[in-house]
Amino acid sequence: MCGFSGYFGDGVAPDAARPLLQQMVAAIAHRGPDEQGIFVGDRVGLGHARLSIVGLGDGQQPMTLANGRFTIVFNGEIFNYVELRDALRAQGHVFRTGSDTEVILHLYERMGPDCLSRLNGDFAFAIWDAKEQRLMIARDRMGVRPLFHTTVGGTLYFASEVKALLRVPGVKARMDPFALDEIFTLWAPIAPRTAFRDIFELEPAHSLIADRNGATIRPYWTLQYPDADAPAQHTDARAAAEELRSLLTDATRIRMRADVPVGSYLSGGLDSSVVSALAAPMAAEGLSTFSVTFGSEEHDESAFQLQMAEALGTRHHAVSCGDGDIADSFPEVIRFTERPVLRTAPAPLYQLSGLVREKGLKVVLTGEGADEVFAGYDIFKEARVRRFCARQPGSRIRPHLFRKLYPYLPGLRQQSAEYLAAFFGAGGEGTDDPLFSHRPRLRGTAAAKLFFSGDLRRELADYDAAAELAARLPHDFGRWHPLHQAQYIESRFLLPGYILSSQGDRMAMAHGIEGRFPFLDHRLVEFATRLPPEMKLKGLVEKHILREATKDLLPSAIGSRTKQPYRAPDSQSFVGGNERGYVRDAFSKKKLEASGLFSPDAAGKLFEKCRARPASGYRDNVAFVGILSTQLWQETFSKTRTPDAQAA
Numbered sequence: 001m002c003g004f005s006g007y008f009g010d011g012v013a014p015d016a017a018r019p020l021l022q023q024m025v026a027a028i029a030h031r032g033p034d035e036q037g038i039f040v041g042d043r044v045g046l047g048h049a050r051l052s053i054v055g056l057g058d059g060q061q062p063m064t065l066a067n068g069r070f071t072i073v074f075n076g077e078i079f080n081y082v083e084l085r086d087a088l089r090a091q092g093h094v095f096r097t098g099s100d101t102e103v104i105l106h107l108y109e110r111m112g113p114d115c116l117s118r119l120n121g122d123f124a125f126a127i128w129d130a131k132e133q134r135l136m137i138a139r140d141r142m143g144v145r146p147l148f149h150t151t152v153g154g155t156l157y158f159a160s161e162v163k164a165l166l167r168v169p170g171v172k173a174r175m176d177p178f179a180l181d182e183i184f185t186l187w188a189p190i191a192p193r194t195a196f197r198d199i200f201e202l203e204p205a206h207s208l209i210a211d212r213n214g215a216t217i218r219p220y221w222t223l224q225y226p227d228a229d230a231p232a233q234h235t236d237a238r239a240a241a242e243e244l245r246s247l248l249t250d251a252t253r254i255r256m257r258a259d260v261p262v263g264s265y266l267s268g269g270l271d272s273s274v275v276s277a278l279a280a281p282m283a284a285e286g287l288s289t290f291s292v293t294f295g296s297e298e299h300d301e302s303a304f305q306l307q308m309a310e311a312l313g314t315r316h317h318a319v320s321c322g323d324g325d326i327a328d329s330f331p332e333v334i335r336f337t338e339r340p341v342l343r344t345a346p347a348p349l350y351q352l353s354g355l356v357r358e359k360g361l362k363v364v365l366t367g368e369g370a371d372e373v374f375a376g377y378d379i380f381k382e383a384r385v386r387r388f389c390a391r392q393p394g395s396r397i398r399p400h401l402f403r404k405l406y407p408y409l410p411g412l413r414q415q416s417a418e419y420l421a422a423f424f425g426a427g428g429e430g431t432d433d434p435l436f437s438h439r440p441r442l443r444g445t446a447a448a449k450l451f452f453s454g455d456l457r458r459e460l461a462d463y464d465a466a467a468e469l470a471a472r473l474p475h476d477f478g479r480w481h482p483l484h485q486a487q488y489i490e491s492r493f494l495l496p497g498y499i500l501s502s503q504g505d506r507m508a509m510a511h512g513i514e515g516r517f518p519f520l521d522h523r524l525v526e527f528a529t530r531l532p533p534e535m536k537l538k539g540l541v542e543k544h545i546l547r548e549a550t551k552d553l554l555p556s557a558i559g560s561r562t563k564q565p566y567r568a569p570d571s572q573s574f575v576g577g578n579e580r581g582y583v584r585d586a587f588s589k590k591k592l593e594a595s596g597l598f599s600p601d602a603a604g605k606l607f608e609k610c611r612a613r614p615a616s617g618y619r620d621n622v623a624f625v626g627i628l629s630t631q632l633w634q635e636t637f638s639k640t641r642t643p644d645a646q647a648a
Contacts, residue, residue, distance in 0.1 A: 002061070003031030003509070004073035005164040006046040006126055008135045008210050009155025014040075021047035024164040031075070031160060031509045037061050039071055044128050044135060048073045051512055053362055054081075055099025056259045065105050066096065069131050072108075074101045075160050076123035076145045077516070079254040084118060113138075113207055116220045120254070120522065124202075126158060134211040141221045142369070142520045143191075143204030143496025146505055150199045156210050161506075162196055162338045166637070171199070173637035175630075177459050180597065183340050184626055185446045185465035188497030190472060195339040195633065204496050221522070222474070223492055225484035225529050233530045240535060241549040243527065248549070251521035252278040255365060262516070263288040263356060264365040266316070268304030270543060270554070270561060271367025271376070275518055277553040279365055280312045289314040290356055290364065292348045294321050299567055304558060311555050319355040321348040326573035327580050331632055336510040337502040338637070340630040342445065342622045344568045349507040357511040364508070368499060369519035372491040373528045374543040375536040376563050380486050381405050383437035384537065387482065390431050404540065434470050434477060437486035442466050448623035451602045469493065483533040491525075571624035572614035579611070586631035595634045603627050 005024035012020060017040045025036050025047040032049030039046040039062035048061040054077065064071040078084070081100035084107060089095065093106045100121075107115040108127050113136055122144035126137045137158050139147045149158040152170045159165050166173055176197040179189040192200040202208055205221040226233070234240040256262050256279060264276040266289040280287045289309050294300040302318065309316035326347040333347050334340070356364055371377045382405055389398045433439065452460070469489075477485060500517075508515045518524075528536070531545065538544035542563050551559050574583045585591055587607035592600040606623055615621045 002051050002073075002075045003028035003049045003160040003164070004047060004061070004075055004124075004126065005157075005159035006044070006073060007155055007157045007168075008044050008128075009153075010043060011153045011155030012045060017045045020168070021045050023167040024159060025049050027163040027167050028159065028161050030512060033512045035060060039064070039073075039128075041071070041128060041130060043133070046071060046073045046126060046128065051362060051514060053077065053258050053260055053514060055097050055101070058097035059099030059101055061101060063097075063099075063101050063105060065109060066094075069129060070105050070109055071128045071130070072101060072105050072125055074104060074123065074125040075147075076121055076125075076140065077255075077257075077514070078103060078119050078121040078123060079257060079521075080118075080120040082257070108136075113209065113220070116207060122517065122520070124160065132211070134209065136207055136209045137202060138207040138220070139202050139204055141205040141522050142491075142500070142517075142525065144500050144505065144515075144517060144520060146501060147202040148194065148199055149202060149208065156215060158202075158208075162194065162199055165199055174198075175597070175634065175638075177456060177597075178463055178465075180340065180456075180630065181449070181460050181463055182465040182468070183342065184449050184452075184622075185442055186469060186497070187342055187445065187494060188501070189339065190465075190468055190493065191497065196637075204492075223488060223525070223529070224474075224476075225480045225488065227476070227479040228481040228484075229479075232532045234532060234535065237535060237545070237548070240531060241545055244524075244545060245549040247521070247524045247527055248274070248518060249278055251518040251524055252365065253282060255516040255518050255521075256282045258363050260362050261285065261288070261360075262363045262365065263290060263359075263361045264314075265289070265352070265367070265515075266291050266305050266308055266314075267367065267566060268301035268308060268558070269367065269564065269566075270547065270550075270558065271370035271519065273308045273367075273554050273558050274370075274546070274550045275365050275367050276308065276312060276314065277550070278518075280314060287312065287314045288359065288361060289316045290352055290359075291316070291318045292321055292352050293318050294348075294568070295323065296569060299569065301564065304561070307555060308558055317355055317359055319348075319351050321351055321568065324578045325351060326568060327578045327583065330574075330628070331582060331636070332510070333507070334629050334632040335636050336506045337629075338506070338633075339502065340626055340633050341498075341502050342448070342626045342629075344570050344573055344625055345566060346503050346507050347573075348568050349503055350510055353508045353511040353513040356513050362512065363514045363516060365516050365518060366504075367519065368504060368515075369495070369517050369525075370543065370546065371563070372487060372495050373519055373525055374546045375483060375487060375533075376543045376546075377490065378405050378563065378565065379437060379441060379490070380483060380537055381540050381542060382440070383482065383486055384540070386436075386440075387431055401540075431482075434473055434485065435466060435489070437482065438489055444618050445622055447619045448626055450619075451598050451606065451623050451627060453597055453599050456597050481533050483537055484529070570615070570621040571610045574624070574628065575611045575614055582632070582635075583628060586628050586635070591631060591635075595631060597630060597634075598627050 021038045032051045034052045035050040037048045046062045078100040081103040085103050088106050124139045124145040124147040174197040179193050179195045182189045191203045208217045291305040293302040385401045535545045589600045
């Protein structure tokens with residue numbers, strides 16, 4: 001894994017090209033601490049910061065084919081590069097290196113943009129065709145690796161992180177108010193929008209091709225589910241479980257390919273335990289596993305982590321996220337997320353990747369993606385119960401099922417049936433609403449917009465982030481089974497927009513660590529979309545087929561565990577003994593008035609309320625973390641000065 005940046009167009013003078021690329025690469029040097037490289041051609045420049053994992057001695061970038069026509073900068077891994085290289089050699093291609101980077105170049109030489117369909121990997125890259133004077137940038141199917149772009153004076157600039165783009169003269173860090181509204185509704189901006197006005201994210205499974213005639217963005221793969229009334233493609237549950245096991249084993253096998261040791265995150269839940277169990281016998285020198293522990297029983301899973309590590313015989317390492325740790329790291333966390341966040345969950349993962357780096361590793365497997373692919377989240381079960389309640393809206397019995405969904409939230413156990421029905425919107429929304437599954441979450445999150453300033457409210461008066469999301473759904477969405485509709489929303493929007501970004505790539509690469517995701521192998525994703533819904537969510541048992549396919553790998557206490565979502569302490573991380581000066585400063589009337597995004601009175605009262613008694617409700621926690629992270633974003637990025645501003 002690495003970081004890259006570049007430009008295409010006439011807006012960079014020849015004598016300014018190399019210094020600009022050097023500044024852009026320096027801004028993302030944390031992504032590639034091993035080596036840096038620059039390529040400057042006619043109207044094009046490419047810069048690269050390398051984290052060497054495959055082809056340690058000969059994989060330097062930018063890399064150019066021997067004929068001089070194609071040059072690439074690449075972030076990520078192509079996991080099937082061995083098979084692709086063998087096929088290309090059989091067709092007459094000659095390789096000079098052992099890297100997966102060169103495989104992409106030769107495949108592009110043979111197939112052009114169609115090469116994307118052959119790649120099994122987590123990637124973002126840019127390829128320059130000197131003969132055709134054409135640039136292509138592209139991103140992997142599920143959105144594991146980031147890629148951003150902007151245009152200034154007709155010149156296209158692109159980079160792995162926005163930090164690099166902020167080094168370009170004329171590019172300024174300005175908050176996009178519509179992106180902020182989306183974050184305070186959906187947890188993340190809807191790509192291609194980012195938190196930065198006029199800076200865009202290339203969407204997952206898309207390519208951008210630019211030449212003298214302009215730029216074209218198009219998808220090369222789509223996430224699809226069968227029509228609800230279509231004949232089932234998998235009817236034999238045992239055969240389907242065997243196929244799942246085979247696909248997941250192979251996905252793990254090819255993700256163990258590296259010229260450096262590969263470790264594994266181990267949360268104590270089903271997904272990371274399965275990945276670690278499959279990886280352990282593949283690790284020639286033994287597997288190292290890594291976990292986060294918490295002092296609070298509500299968040300800690302260390303007993304399960306240790307049980308799994310002992311069962312596998314791994315070299316296990318853990319980092320304790322104690323009082324004050326989240327507050328200490330949060331400003332740095334926001335510098336790397338490059339967007340406001342509503343929860344503190346990225347912060348412990350920032351600590352975890354630091355532990356991996358401290359132990360000398362560069363690569364870890366993780367279990368992310370299983371909940372989206374195999375219907376593991378509570379929101380899927382919740383939507384099923386809400387539909388069940390909607391069929392008999394006056395029932396006082398059915399709403400009690402909501403208590404079973406959230407055993408880790410003891411406050412719900414004391415609530416009445418009427419409260420539960422109202423809280424979860426049971427019967428309150430039409431079941432034909434395309435966002436039915438997510439309405440309670442969207443409504444609960446959007447309540448935090450109560451703290452927006454009057455000016456911001458007026459600017460957003462005609463904007464509806466949820467409606468924007470609904471408008472982005474595919475035309476055949478309405479024909480899918482309700483579970484598949486909910487899975488699509490999670491997989492297509494929240495997964496790349498938050499899980500793989502703010503909690504994934506950004507926290508890992510802050511310490512130069514590459515995360516790999518066996519559950520997001522596109523072969524496995526496509527297989528899972530074709531499974532009947534009941535094989536994934538059987539009644540209220542999540543990830544049923546995954547449990548069946550892997551039950552021989554795990555201790556029964558792990559394999560039968562109900563999903564406990566990864567969470568971290570929110571507002572309580574910043575008050576009392578954890579209060580830091582930057583927190584008081586962010587909530588000060590002076591700073592709130594200066595940002596203009598939040599009501600100083602309302603936000604100030606929230607701060608004092610949480611200081612007096614840490615917030616227990618969802619809205620106040622989301623609002624507290626959202627306001628704090630937005631203020632930190634403003635402080636971090638609005639003070640960034642582009643070279644022209646510095647010269648002025």
